[in-house]
Amino acid sequence: MxxxxxxxxxxxxxxxxxxxxxxxxxxxxxxxxxxxxxxxxxxxxxxxxxxxxxxxxxxxxxxxxxxxxxxxxxxxxxxxxxxxxxxxxxxxxxxxxxxxxxxxxxxxxxxxxxxxxxxxxxxxxxxxxxxxxxxxxxxxxxxxxxxxxxxxxxxxxxxxxxxxxxxxxxxxxxxxxxxxxxxxxxxxxxxxxxxxxxxxxxxxxxxxxxxxxxxxxxxxxxxxxxxxxxxxxxxxxxxxxxxxxxxRGARPRAFLAGCGSTTDACHPVAPAPGAPGAEAALRAALADAGLAPHEVDHVNAHGTSTPLNDAGEAAMIARVLPHRPSVTAAKGVLGHSAGAAGAIEAALTVLTLQHGTVPPIANLRAVDPAFDIDCVAKQARRQDVRVAVSHSFGFGGHNVVLVLTRNP
CATH class of the missing domain: 3.40.47.10 (Thiolase/Chalcone synthase)
Structure with missing residues (x-):
């Protein structure tokens, strides 16, 4: 299938x-x-x-x-x-x-x-x-x-x-x-x-x-x-x-259209400079879904609030998705739950697709001027989201991206 x-x-x-x-x-x-x-x-x-x-x-x-x-x-x-x-x-x-x-x-x-x-x-x-x-x-x-x-x-x-x-x-x-x-x-x-x-x-x-x-x-x-x-x-x-x-008459909340997984093979805990592995995972997930980068409406970012991770992820988003889709990061509200975070954030991405609402990034007062991304801040944003990606990265250089869509 x-x-x-x-x-x-x-x-x-x-x-x-x-x-x-x-x-x-x-x-x-x-x-x-x-x-x-x-x-x-x-x-x-x-x-x-x-x-x-x-x-x-x-x-x-x-x-x-x-x-x-x-x-x-x-x-x-x-x-x-x-x-x-x-x-x-x-x-x-x-x-x-x-x-x-x-x-x-x-x-x-x-x-x-x-x-x-x-x-x-x-x-x-x-x-x-x-x-x-x-x-x-x-x-x-x-x-x-x-x-x-x-x-x-x-x-x-x-x-x-x-x-x-x-x-x-x-x-x-x-x-x-x-x-x-x-x-x-x-x-x-x-x-x-x-x-x-x-x-x-x-x-x-x-x-x-x-x-x-x-x-x-x-x-x-x-x-x-x-x-x-x-x-x-x-x-x-x-x-x-x-x-x-x-x-069986079930009404899906959303559809999992693509998955991409890569490994940095660079450092035990630090992300690879420039985030090439994360970029490869995003591109692989989009290819798996049969979608082009410009079709992405929203990014649920890994967004840990650490200097290195956020810098690499922001640069990667700007490079692959230069049309500036909306970006959120739930860890501002929920903290970083390690092995649970990717699943929690995938579920929240499903809800964004379903409700047409992008939650704000908590405590985001001034986006790092080095980042050319559209971060949602201060209050939730109404948006017609049809295609969204959810990023997850882990120690050991693991990179996983899920593509979720509103329609099959």
């Missing part, structure tokens, strides 16, 4: 709250969710964007099986359930042998790793949980979603760092196209706001250090940007062949 696949459902759990509608309202409002984080108290960077669900609340929302899940897996289950409901599908009646699950994760359950490592050192081997390994391995988001939904088709857990969620969606698209499954539940989940991870990113110089103005810290493409704000969350899309969705 060639051609686009239908996006028939989306699910989101983000620092704005639970549910796609809640997150959409928040990003359109353009107000950051960053706040002081008690877990990070005393560290050089002591703020983050956390999902406003305590572990107990999350457990109650997930249900009886939550006792064995790391937090990121619980977030994945909540987002997947919403996406499947949104698609009008019922796991009690579908053929689970024909349902795939692809949930990316960049860091895994670092909180569980830290907790059990501490128990080992303080209390001895007998006090380490027998659940330690299933708690910490990064494929259990996919595993728990498959169990929760009775999905017995292919189950995969791509790890391409901060591009993991987008990679998962691209892989799922290929599974649907190839006929290996009829339905794919795909996205990303992450919850790694630990003291060690935060300190590691701080030592790299990747985090914003605006401790006195945390709500203004994440400011993609702003001339005064100084780093990202750590976050957690989950985003999930349901993908189906367009003809199958039509046959």
């Amino acid at each position: 060639t051609g686009p696949v239908a996006v028939t459902g989306i699910g989101l759990v983000t620092p704005a709250g639970e549910g796609a509608a809640t997150t959409w309202d928040a990003v359109c409002g353009g107000v950051s969710t960053a706040a002081p984080d008690p877990v990070l108290a005393g560290l050089p960077v002591d703020f983050s964007c956390r999902v406003p669900l305590s572990d107990d609340d999350l457990g109650r929302r997930v249900g009886r099986a939550s006792w064995r899940m790391a937090r990121y897996a619980g977030l994945a289950v909540l987002a997947a359930r919403e996406a499947v409901r949104d698609a009008g599908l019922d796991p009690r009646t579908w053929n689970g042998d024909r349902v795939a699950v692809v949930i990316g994760c960049g860091l895994g359950a670092d909180a569980a790793r830290d907790e059990q490592g501490g128990r080992l050192e303080r209390l001895g081997p007998e006090m380490v949980s027998p659940l330690t390994i299933p708690l910490i391995i990064p494929n259990m988001g996919a595993g728990e979603v498959a169990i929760a939904l009775g999905a017995r088709g292919p189950s995969l857990a791509p790890n391409t760092a901060c591009a993991s969620g987008a990679t998962a969606i691209a892989v799922a698209r290929d599974l649907v196209r190839s006929g290996q499954c009829d339905v794919a539940v795909a996205g990303g989940a992450e919850s790694a706001l630990t003291r060690l991870v935060s300190t590691g990113f701080w030592r790299m110089g990747a985090l914003s250090q605006r401790t006195g103005a945390v709500a203004e810290a994440s400011r993609p493409f702003d001339v005064d940007r100084d780093g990202f704000v750590g976050a957690e969350g989950a985003g999930v899309l349901v993908l189906e062949r367009t003809r199958d969705a039509a046959a």
